[in-house]
Amino acid sequence: MFQRTPACSPPRRKRGEGSKKMPDLLFELFSEEIPARMQAKAADDLRRMxxxxxxxxxxxYEGAKAFATPRRLALTVHGIPARQSDLKEERKxxxxxxxxxxxxxxxxxxxxASLDEAKIQRDPKKGDFYVALIxxxxxxxxxxLADILPVIIRTFPWPKSMRWGERSARSGALSWVRPLHAITATFGLETEEPDVVKFVVDxxxxGQTTFGHRFMAPAPISVRRFEDYEAKLLDARVVLDPERRKDTILTDAKQLAFAQGFELVEDQVLLDEVAGLVEWPVVLMGSFDKEFLSIPGEVIRATIRNNQKCFVVSDPKTKKLANxxxxxxxxxxxxxxxxxxxxxxxxxxxxxxxxxxxxETDLKTKLEDRLPKFEQIVFHEKLGTQGERIKRIELSAAEFATHVGADVEKTKRAAHLAKADLLTDVVGEFPELQGLMGKYYALAQGEDASVAAASEEHYKPQGPNDRVPTDPVSIAVALADKIDTLVGFWAIDEKPTGSKDPYALRRAALGVIRIAIEREIELYPRGLLERRIKRIRANLSDEEISEIGDSFQRFFEDRLTVQLRDQGARHDLVEAVLHPGGREVGLLSTVRRVEALGKFLDTDDGKNLLAGTKRASNILGIEExxxxxxxxxxxxxxxxxxxxxxxxxxxxxxxxxxAAAAVAKEDFAAAMSAMAKLRPAVDAFFDKVKVNDDDPKVRENRLKLLNEIRAATRAVADFSKIEG
Amino acid sequence: MDALPPHMRPERSFQGLILTLQRYWADYGCVILQPYDMEVGAGTFHPATTLRALGPKRWNAAYVQPSRRPKDGRYGENPNRLQHYYQFQVILKPSPPDIQELYLKSLAAIGVDSHLHDIRFVEDDWESPTLGAWGLGWECWCDGMEVSQFTYFQQVAGVECAPVAGELTYGLERLAMYVQGVDRVYDLNFNGRDGAEKVSYGDVFLQAEQEYSRHNFEHSDIEMLFEQFKMAEQACRKYLDAGWKNGSSRKEHLMALPAYDQCIKASHVFNLLDARGVISVTERQSYIMRVRELAKACGEAWVHTEAGGAL
Structure with a gap:
């Protein structure tokens, strides 16, 4: 039943190894209700500390496991030696x-006390010195334990903690997540009455007294060790293990739904939270009026889930929510x-x-009629109003439309309406439904399906696992939205630094990159910025724009490198293809080059050509x-x-x-096959020809020839940046 | 309690509920105060909470506080949103060790049986940007409905609470709707009588909700309000400056309460302006900060008064 410790954790003794049964620790911190979201980490912190x-x-020790309920953190550590071993230390x-x-x-x-108690160590080289045997x-x-447990309590890393009661007036008062009422700490052998670990905190x-369920079994319980602790708590209507509470809730919820011909809409995050709100889960089913099913299912679910922490159920056939x-x-x-x-x-x-x-109130107002209000809403102090931003997105989306093969008029319309739902009451109440509500309202007012879908889809992808839009209209608006955000913050020099990225610009860039790769759309970040930045800061000089463009380009290259690396590509290959011949490569082209290069380097031709090119580069480097x-x-x-x-x-x-012809057609596989043809000639050259000829003219000419090898390969990749 | 006539019972009448809570907390030893005679957004603004939460002195009090949230008005059309409602406020300093049990017993006193109902303490960290205050605690749920807020004050008016006070705030209308089994606030039985003698919550407040909604959203005098905000802010500063005994020594303050009244005033005027939608998003922050600065200065003055523990 005990958790395996990960490989990196300190060594533990195996049960029975070299020793007889060893004592166990039971430790419980009993408090007022601990926020559900903090319980799992707190249990883990307690075990670790x-x-x-x-x-x-x-x-x-042999093993340890920690648990949390709304009112307690508990830890069992078993198989701890009864004593530390004696320590002998020589001190120089x-x-x-x-x-x-x-x-x-x-x-x-x-x-x-005196030097008589010290030893003298002979050292003919450096001279004799004293040694103390401690x-x-x-x-x-x-x-x-009596020393370490109070320190752990006092230094426990709660995300937020508080003081309480009479003692809170004193300096050094204990801070805990909510008032702490009792501490159980016992230590002893399975077969014997354990001892209380004696300490006092604030x-x-x-001691060894805890309490059962707040309402069903509030009386004090005397506990000895983990096994009787867990069992007595269960009798007192407390399920100690959160996993067990989750199991109960999930099983009972499914069962209840099934019994009535429904299916539980599973929700792991909600399950985790609900299990942290109860010590004794009792699952019940309720219903609501069918008339509410006229509201979109997502709204019903958000209402019931966010506000009431309840699960919803659906019809197993239609997958629609039931009442x-x-x-x-x-x-x-x-x-x-x-x-x-x-x-x-x-x-x-x-x-x-x-x-x-x-x-229903939202449905009474057309989406476009909400737009004037955006003129009053500041998007960012230095970036103007939401209204201005929406106009820029419209313009940009129309430009992308032709590029991605979307209908320009539909794209304009979609960009025009995409943000309007931010001002609806439902989104005000449930911000996580932004976009989705826009889609519903757009459909309700008779918009084209692509236009409506873009309200929801243009926010995507929101992260590495989110889906990428497929409809060209959505793609165009998604790109316009993300690029506007990025260009805007670059224009006012609010770039992400280190761990700080308050406007989620890295996520926006990743979105652009994923759209480029997965929908095969070529994008040149620098150009995207240079064409648009004056819409935000009209007074920028060409020089300034070019400088900002540099940093924008680098940011995208970094993001692309991270993205490709996360997908398992070698980072040196990305480096190698980024600036062939000093020219900028589009996002999509970069990815294709990396793929083709990776495949080529897996072949014998590739490996040998790489070796030959490197050799040429090395010789050139030395001679230059x-x-x-x-x-x-x-x-x-x-x-x-x-x-x-x-x-x-x-x-x-x-x-x-x-190779040049192939690259021009973006056919990198063909470019690589072309390069492969170089290999026999390069091999033969190094085999038979001595570069450093006695005749300086011949030597120079041969070095120029080596340079040509390098130049020829650079059309596809800078081989000198490839490792190995 | 058994001797209560039906119309006085907490599950029969709104006023019965209030009287029961008052009796319960009076019996515990609280001073039962009357509402503060100014417009406030919540019971916490009453100086009996805000200011009395500061300083070392013991303080146990309970009171009903009419609370005004101009933005929450719905012209009397929403079954549970009101721009004027009642809070029942309890403040216990220092927070007693059995404060949760005391709270649960108060629920039992108004007829909420914890063996029949599902009572839960759900995380709710409280923060009042205008008061420069924060605390940790819970929303108290009864069968999924939030019926109270429970907070251990950590800081009020920018001053650390030492000792910490426990604050209980009962949403009286919600609680009454729950125990009376009523879905619409205006249907609450106010006086516990039947037939022609019955007075409902709607009889008392529906017209007021309609009138104040019109006022708050459409007609309140914006110019006057902007002016009032400024005046209250200036007056607060003026009283604070004038209140220091011996001027610059800043050891003892003699006018913390009147100054704090002006802070309350500014806060309510801000809420009215906010309801009219005449304060932009960026300005909003700066108004909140201005009120907070007043609250902090009042807290600083209060801890230099006798009740604030200075003497």
Missing amino acids: VTDKLVAEGLV GPRVGGPEAAIAGFLKAAGL EKPGRATIDV GIEA KFILTANIEASDGGQAITAGNERVIRARLSDAKFFY KKDKRSFDGTPDPALYKVDEEKALAKAIDQVKAE
Whole structure:
């Protein structure tokens, strides 16, 4: 039942290894209700902090597991040695006859009364010196625990903690997530009555008394060790293990739904939260009026989930929501839960009538009629109003439309309406429904399906796992929206730095990159910026724009590198293809080059050509340094002395032409095959020809030929940046 | 309690509910105060909470506070949104160790049986930007409905609370709707009588909701309000400056309460302006900050008064 520790964690003893049964620790911190979202991490922190300290104290344990409920954090650590082992340490002191102060310091640090208690270590080279033999007897583990547990309580890393009660007036008052009421800490062997680990934190004395369920079994419970602790809590209506509570909720919820011919709409995040709100989960089903099903399902779900923390259920055939919901209570009520269900139904009815009212009110106003209000809403202090931003997006989207093959008029319309739902009541209430509501309202007012879809789709992709839009209209608006955000923040120099990216610009750039790659749309970041930045800052000079363009281009290259690396591409290949011949490569082209290059380098031709090119580069590097000059320029055919030179020159000419033609068609596989043809000539050249000929003219010519190899390959990639 | 006539019972009448809570907390030892005589957005603004939460002195009080949220008006058409409603406020300093049990017993006193109903403490960190205050606590749920807020004040008016006070705020209309089993606030039985003798919440407040909604959204005098905000802000500063005994020594303050009244005034005027939609998003922040500065200065003055523990 105990968790496996990851490989990097400190060593633990295996059960039964070299020792008899060893004692266990039971530790519980009983408090007022701990926020659900903090429980899992807190349990983990508690386990980590206690076991780290034990190991640091030389106490290697067999296993540990932590748990959390709304009112307690609990930890069991089993198989801890009863004592630390004794420690023998030799401490090196000053040399014999050293300064008095040094000797006094040594005696004090080592705890010796006089030099008679020290040993003298002979050292013929550096001179004899004193050594103190310090014997530190190991302490009883229970005493060590009594020292470390209070420190852990006082330094516990809650995201937010508080003071309370009379003691909060004193300095040094304990901070905890909510008032802490009791501490249980016992240590001992399975077969014996364990001892209480004796310590006091801010007036709370550690003991062996805890409490059951707040309403169903509030009486104090005396516990001895983990096994009886967990069992007694269960009797007192507390399920200690959050996983078990989740299981119960999920199983019962599915069962309840199934029994009535429905299907639970599963929701892991909600399940985690609900399991953190109860110690004794009791799952009940309630219903609401069918008339509310006229509201979009997402709105019903958001209402019931966000506000009431209840699950919704659907019809297994149509997948549409049913007029039922599933709640998780914390008690077995005396009436079997009728009052609880009725109460929740009433709240949900009120919430849904609010939502329905919002939805129906929203439908009364056309999306375009909401737009004037955006003129008053500031998007960002330095970037003007939302109204101005929407106009820019419209303009930009129309430009992208032709590029991505979208209908220009539809794209303009879509961009015009895409943000309008931000001003609707439903989105005001449930911001996570932005875009989706826009789609519903657009469809309701008879907009074209592509136009309506763009309201939702233009926000995508929101991250590495989100879907990328497919409809060209949505693609055009999505690009326009993201590029406007990026260009805007670049224009006012609010770029992401380090871990700070408050406007999620990296995510926006990743969105652009994923659209480019997955929808095969070529984009040149610098150009995108240079064409648009004056719409935001009209007074920028060409120089300034070019500088901002540099940084924009680099940002995209970095993002692309990260993205390709995350997909498993070698980062050196990305480097190698980014600036062939000093020209900028489009996002899509970069990806294709990386793919083609990767494949080529997996072949023998590729490996050998890489080796040959590297060799040429190395020789050139050395000779260029020696002569303090470069060897560009066309080699003179008249100076070729051997056949291998002529053959290489011919191969280079041919490959150059073929590769250039292939690159121009963005056919990188063909470019690579062309390059492969270089290999035999390069191999033969290095095999038969001595570059550093005695005749300086011949030498120069041969170096120029080597330079040609480098130049020919650079049309596709800079081989010198490739590792290996 | 058993001797209560039906019309006085908390589940029968709105006023019965209030009286029951008052009796319960009076019995605990709270001073039962009357509402503060100024417009406030919440019971927390009452100086009995805001100011009394500061300083070392013991303080247990409970009171009903009419609360005004001009923006929440719905012309009487929404079943549970009001621009004027009642909060029942309890402040216990220092927070007693059994404060949760005390709260649950108060629910039992108004007829909420914790063996029948699902009562939950759900995380709700409280922060009042205008008051420069924050605390940690919960929303208290009864069968999925939020019926109270429960906060351990950590800081109020920019001053650390030492000791910490516990604050309980009951939303009286919601709680009454719950115990009376009513879905529309205006249907609440106010006086617990039947037939011709019955007075409903609507009888008392519906017209007011309609009139104030018109006022808050359409007709309130914007110019006057802007002027009032400025005047209240200036007056607050003036009283604060004048209140320091012996001028510059800043050891003892003699007018923290009147100054704080002006801070409350500014806050309410801001809410009215906000409801009229005449404060832009950017300006909004600066208004909130201006009120917070007043609140902080008042808190600073208060801790230099006798009740604030200075003497």
